[in-house]
Amino acid sequence: MARLREFAGRFRPAGVPGAAAPAGVPADLRADREAELEPVFAALAETVRACSDLREQAAADARETERRARERCGSILADARSRTAAARADASALARGRTIAENQALLDQARHTAQTIRERARTRLPHLVEQVLDRIRALGAGP
Template sequence: MARLREFAGRFRPAGVPGAAAPAAVPADRRACREAELEPVFAALAKTARTCSDLREQAEKDARELKRQAGERCEAILADARSRTAAERADALAVAQGRVLAEHKALLDEARRTAHDIGERARSRLPHLVERALDRIRALGAEP
């Protein structure tokens, strides 16, 4: 670390204004600054290496996490694809069951309606036959 005298020396002018004085050599300010900051930069070099190592480790960890996530994603997709056929078959069975139930209900309703129509026809048939016979007899009685 620079002493107070060296620190203050940086602010000394190289020469006094006015006539030229005997040849005096100005202080090498750049060398003084470099010497003063060298320990700071040396301490920062260790920190910079630590940061670089941490960044490399973080990138490595990120690549590993990304790889693991990709594997999990592939496993989930493979499981979903394998279950697709079974899910479709189940959905088809449910849909077919509904269609068959609706078909059976319609068929039962049609049978009941046909039975009701048959019953009404059977109950009306004797009356209609009697009317038809009456008309035929009436035709035969006419001159």
């Protein structure tokens, strides 16, 4: 590492203002800076490689996570579709059962009504037949 004096020396002019001094050579500031920063960049090279490796690993992990998520999504969708089909079948069976029960109740009611009508007809029929016969006899007795 550079010492404070060397660090501060970078900011000094190469020569004193005025006439050129015959004994001085200007300092190569660029070479000094590069030499000073070279160990820092060398130390950072490992960190840069580690960061690059971490980015690559993170990208690979992200791809794997996305692949697993797609598989899980497909599995969830397949399960939901199969459960949907089963639920539809159950709902259809339930609706059919209700419809059959309603139809059976209507049929029972219709049978009961028909039986009631038959019983009324049986009880009324002899009386009605008697009335018809009386009218026919009355027509036959006439002119």
